[in-house]
Amino acid sequence: MKQLIRRSFVGITAALFVFTTASTAVAGIPFFSQDDKLPSLAPMLEQTTPAIVSIAVEGTQTSRQQVPEMFRYFFGNPQQAPQERPFRGLGSGVIIDAEEGLVVTNNHVVDNADKIKVKLTDGREFEAEKLGADAQSDIALLKIDPENLVEVKLANSDKLLVGDFVVAIGNPFGLSQTVTSGIVSALGRSGLNIGGYEDFIQTDAAINRGNSGGALVNLRGELVGINTAIFGPNGGNVGIGFAIPSNMMKSLVDQIVEFGEVRRGLLGILGNDVDAGLAEALNSPANKGAFVNEVAEDSAAEKAGIQSGDIITAINGNELHSFNELRAKIASLGAGAEVELTIIRNGDKQTVEVVLDAAESMVAAAEEMHPALEGATFVTGNDRAGNAAVEVPEVTEGSPAARIGLRPDDVIVGVNRKRINSVTQLSESIEQAKGVIALNVQRGNSNLFVIIR
Known part of the structure; x- marks a missing residue:
């Protein structure tokens, strides 16, 4: 069954x-x-x-x-x-x-x-x-x-x-x-x-x-x-x-x-879960937590001194089990929140203080990006792997965005096979594109293209 x-x-x-x-x-x-x-x-x-x-x-x-x-x-x-x-x-x-x-x-x-x-x-x-x-x-x-x-x-x-x-x-x-x-x-x-x-x-x-x-x-x-x-x-x-x-x-x-709304906090990292294999490869005593693949420039993480290769093992003294758990806790804490992160770097444990940025949660003027996107709402968020992407929380029924195939809860991860991680990058990529535009979209467990002509 x-x-x-x-x-x-x-x-x-x-x-x-x-x-x-x-x-x-x-x-x-x-x-x-x-x-x-x-x-x-x-x-x-x-x-x-x-x-x-x-x-x-x-x-x-x-x-x-x-x-x-x-x-x-x-x-x-x-x-x-x-x-x-x-x-x-x-x-x-x-x-x-x-x-x-x-x-x-x-x-x-x-x-x-x-x-x-x-x-x-x-x-x-x-x-x-x-x-x-x-x-x-x-x-x-x-x-x-x-x-x-x-x-x-x-x-x-x-x-x-x-x-x-x-x-x-x-x-x-x-x-x-x-x-x-x-x-x-x-x-x-x-x-x-x-x-x-x-x-x-x-x-x-x-x-x-x-x-x-x-x-x-x-x-x-x-x-x-x-x-x-x-x-x-x-x-x-x-x-x-x-x-x-x-x-x-x-x-x-x-x-x-x-x-009157949720204003999410943003750390500014890309990463994935830590498991025993990764811990062994890094010679780290931690076999669970959030591994930092990349730190965004001028982000809260960079300002706090977090580096690529760090393993975040706790937030405010509470043990982390996965990257998604870190992502959820950071997002719910809100912009401007002060958090203490426990990290392991080169096998040594230390703590860093971070003041979270405001996530780019503004609703983009979709029709200004492209007339075919009118009726859709775009918000900077994450894909199903926890990496930064553009979420589509709403698509108006019968709108141009609905007609080209966008659906509520879609996640846009790229434009013409080029990775994007924010609403700003989506807008810039569409502006720079010429001719037909292919949006790389995650929908549930599927990957597909939405074409703009």
């Missing part, structure tokens, strides 16, 4: 909860039932579940059907009139600020929704306003205005350990307030092609369809993660689920609150 990675938003909800070991109680929360003194999670759940909400969305999706490739010789590339189809769905959310009414969920839960309704565990329902979202990290921030809310306190997700117990709470398959348990199976998971920036907590707590946007907490009821996806055949639970670390979520939410 083929295994698939699937979003866990399918009209239902849930929340995950992570625990550190304790013998009797944590921060005053007993772990025994009052009647017979048997071990119980009920006291913690009683305090935590009011902060987990159900989210119902309604909206319309627009689709167009293109003429099949074999018939375009006769008909060109016309498109049918757009078809609007209503959709409804359910997900979960987590109240992180009771006073301000702030609720965190997954972006894919509320994406394209015209109406968002939040339901509390006490039965109250409220219309929600979306303050902002980040599709690449799959985080969205909502606001509601009721009184007497309960919030979840934030924990330091970098302190989470493999083996910590987890409890999932929510509405899998529409069953409200369902609780399941497990452990943290792995940390720093990436390369799953779930989102643009991946640094997931993996758990074997039973998660099924509809568990998107829930919370991951420790035994104190403190938030350590936001549930986002499952891995398994036909979207069913096989003991592999993924959650976004709370530290990553907090950095993104803070930017949305302050700026």
Whole structure:
């Protein structure tokens, strides 16, 4: 049976909860039932579940059907009139600020929704306003205005350990307030092609369809993660689920609150993962982390003294497992953030202080690059290998960019087979090109060309 990675938003909800070991109680929360003194999670759940909400969305999706490739010789590339189809769905959310009414969920839960309704565990329902979202990290921030809310306190997700117990709470398959348990199976998971920036907590707590946007907490009821996806055949639970670390979520939410958008940080390096073979070749004591292939000129990394051949093993004292994990953490920290990187150079360990640059996240005026690109949004980001490239987060239906074949979530890695790594380079390469222009595009796991004539 083929295994698939699937979003866990399918009209239902849930929340995950992570625990550190304790013998009797944590921060005053007993772990025994009052009647017979048997071990119980009920006291913690009683305090935590009011902060987990159900989210119902309604909206319309627009689709167009293109003429099949074999018939375009006769008909060109016309498109049918757009078809609007209503959709409804359910997900979960987590109240992180009771006073301000702030609720965190997954972006894919509320994406394209015209109406968002939040339901509390006490039965109250409220219309929600979306303050902002980040599709690449799959985080969205909502606001509601009721009184007497309960919030979840934030924990330091970098302190989470493999083996910590987890409890999932929510509405899998529409069953409200369902609780399941497990452990943290792995940390720093990436390369799953779930989102643009991946640094997931993996758990074997039973998660099924509809568990998107829930919370991951420790035994104190403190938030350590936001549930986002499952891995398994036909979207069913096989003991592999993924959650976004709370530290990553907090950095993104803070930017949305302050700026109304996410302003990513940029280190300015190209690289790849460290494995045992590379470590042996470099005579390095580190067999995991992020290897620096190239340092961009005048970048934050160059200013901090990072060099090609360095191995970055930790960020702010927390161990790194891969280059993608470093990329996700840097991107979520935001422009201007000060970070401490632990590096190994020629076998010696040292630390460097880095002030992150602002990622080139401006939306380019696509039509100014070329009329055929009108309707597309271009943002400097990364390809699936973690190298700098140009992401295409949006393409307007029926636009010139859609007609030449660009699609949302495409990644442009080159122009006429020449590598590009920023929106600026894309613009310059198109301006310098003559005649037909071939964009080298990554789409999912495929590589293809989009031709501009």
